[in-house]
Amino acid sequence: MLLTLTTTHQPATDLGHLLIKHPDRVHAFDVPVGTAHIFYPEADEQRCTAALLLDVDPLRLAAARGRGRGRQPTTTPDSFTLGRYVNDRPYAASSLLASALSKVYRSALRGESKARPELAGASIPLEVRVPVLRCRGGADVATRMFTPLGWTVTATAIPLDELHPEWGVSRYVDLTLTGTMRVADALNHLYVLLPVLDDAKHYWVAPDEVDKLLRAGAGWLADHPERALIVRRYLAHRRALAGQALERLAAQRPTDEPTADDGVDDAPAAEPAPRASLAARRREAVHAALVDAGAHRVLDLGCGGGALLATLIGDRRFTEIVGTDVSSQALTIAARRLRLDRLPERQRDRLRLRQSALTYRDDRLRGYDAAVLMEVVEHLDPPRLPALEDAVFGYARPGTVVVTTPNVEHNVRYEGLPAGAFRHADHRFEWTRAEFADWVRQVCASYGYTAALHGVGDEDPTVGAPTQLAVFTRI
Known part of the structure; x- marks a missing residue:
């Protein structure tokens, strides 16, 4: 060979x-x-x-x-x-x-x-x-x-x-x-x-193969869109070892939502202290928006592996936190990541994980102060966006909705990302800043919200920030 x-x-x-x-x-x-x-x-x-x-x-x-x-x-x-x-x-x-x-x-x-x-x-x-x-x-x-x-x-x-x-x-x-x-x-x-x-x-394949895999996969495996398949095959489909490896990879990831911009963060700054990753800065921006809105009861819609939930549960201002995802496996990873079985009862009572699809109305999600859609909308086929809009803005109708999504204009700044390619294989689209603004205006007009737009990450004078953020406020 x-x-x-x-x-x-x-x-x-x-x-x-x-x-x-x-x-x-x-x-x-x-x-x-x-x-x-x-x-x-x-x-x-x-x-x-x-x-x-x-x-x-x-x-x-x-x-x-x-x-x-x-x-x-x-x-x-x-x-x-x-x-x-x-x-x-x-x-x-x-x-x-x-x-x-x-x-x-x-x-x-x-x-x-x-x-x-x-x-x-x-x-x-x-x-x-x-x-x-x-x-x-x-x-x-x-x-x-x-x-x-x-x-x-x-x-x-x-x-x-x-x-x-x-x-x-x-x-x-x-x-x-x-x-x-x-x-x-x-x-x-x-x-x-x-x-x-x-x-x-x-x-x-012995247990030490997990260490070999994570050592060789350092810096790229945790953010690979096919990481679950890679882990299973590399470890010869031994479920216990694969589960251990995936859990350790989940702990390495800034977020378990499958967003490839976590894998193409900007290089560390020249300052002595390392700069936070784009995913961490995105969570900080979402957290700040929720605090500014005065929210206490919060939904994390499409919570994935629970990275944002881990941030929110550390802030006592949030008295009720609900994470939802269509994937039961993602919710299992979130529960492990948050160590729900070990949390003090007072903290555990503030947090709920629920399986739910964002394109369907769900009575359990009504009446909350705020909802977050962090790197979620781009994973839907465009024809399904109206269903998400109706379910979140029209039916659940929280007082504040925070949405983040990639800025496709910024993709040219990522070395190794082919021209015309999206940041993640599961993305169905990525919006320009003008396209995102148009969508935000349409949602506001249809469902009675106002909105403010922001960038997250280093602002490029030509192509803008890597992440776009909108804070919707119900009128």
């Missing part, structure tokens, strides 16, 4: 310093299932390619599997008797390749380079090629995994037989990734996602 990493950063041969493998040599490493080779098919100042070739010995692979017999994951695809010897492991990229990658590029995965420390921390143009990759779910799954990380993905399904296209495509893809990022980030993406796409780990 083969994986190549190419750069056109100049001098391109600096790739050897980042990988700590000299371009003029062929490097060989013994691994449990065979031998991993590193060599450079091209290496000059304009373009340099490092190839990782894993030569799998079927007998050693069978022996390795035999040593773990009785502890193998149930997802292994070659569990029939001869499958220990006759399988696609020597040819198709899989979890075997990820394990080899972690051994031969150990320092590069950590972002270390004694010879070029400044380059190790810099983003450079990269191209990754995996010509044969086992991909459960097809090319679309590969695209869903890598695109949110800033890669341009070309995933081509490999036919079962080129001479017989009518037979259809195989479970393998030819994968090419192009992007500008740190080499360490690229390698960690591959280390995690190759086994995920393979979805058939070759070794027993």
Whole structure:
């Protein structure tokens, strides 16, 4: 199996310093299932390619599997008797390749380079090629995994037989990734996602795999829109371990609402104290708006994993707080995050979690001082917005409604976000400032509210703030 990493950063041969493998040599490493080779098919100042070739010995692979017999994951695809010897492991990229990658590029995965420390921390143009990759779910799954990380993905399904296209495509893809990022980030993406796409780990998944996953996924996994699928597959569908990993990821996230602008926050400021993330600043702005409105009984509509609820419950001015979400799983995560079972009775009595859809009228949500729709409206198909407006502004009719949503004009300031792409794969739309203002005026005219508009985050003189906020006040 083969994986190549190419750069056109100049001098391109600096790739050897980042990988700590000299371009003029062929490097060989013994691994449990065979031998991993590193060599450079091209290496000059304009373009340099490092190839990782894993030569799998079927007998050693069978022996390795035999040593773990009785502890193998149930997802292994070659569990029939001869499958220990006759399988696609020597040819198709899989979890075997990820394990080899972690051994031969150990320092590069950590972002270390004694010879070029400044380059190790810099983003450079990269191209990754995996010509044969086992991909459960097809090319679309590969695209869903890598695109949110800033890669341009070309995933081509490999036919079962080129001479017989009518037979259809195989479970393998030819994968090419192009992007500008740190080499360490690229390698960690591959280390995690190759086994995920393979979805058939070759070794027993022990509890320490959770730590390995979170370490390799630091800085990107918590905000990945497919994080639940990634966690389940990486941990071989072991529910207890997956639940533990998701809970720890939820604690890392500024908010568990699936909003990709949490993943593309502005870089830290130059001041000694780190600047709060955009998600944290958004929660602060919403909290301030509720305090200014004098609200005591508050609804968090579409509360997700409960990030805003955690802020509100810490303020005794809010005597009743209700979080709603259409997803029961999100409410379960919120309950864990808030530690409802451990809260003092006085605090617990102030908080309720309820399953509810925002496009339907719900008698339980009437009579509250304020309601929050934080990064929610953009997840609805536009034809369903009138139903949300009716349910919230027309039927529940709180005294104050606070709405936040991304400012699509600001997207050009996010490196790695392709032109025309939304900040999150689940966004159905993102409004310009003028479009948001038009929607706000229409809601006010239809339901008897006035509104004030604000920006959240650093204000750009050309494209405005990254987040838009409206505070509606009932007339």
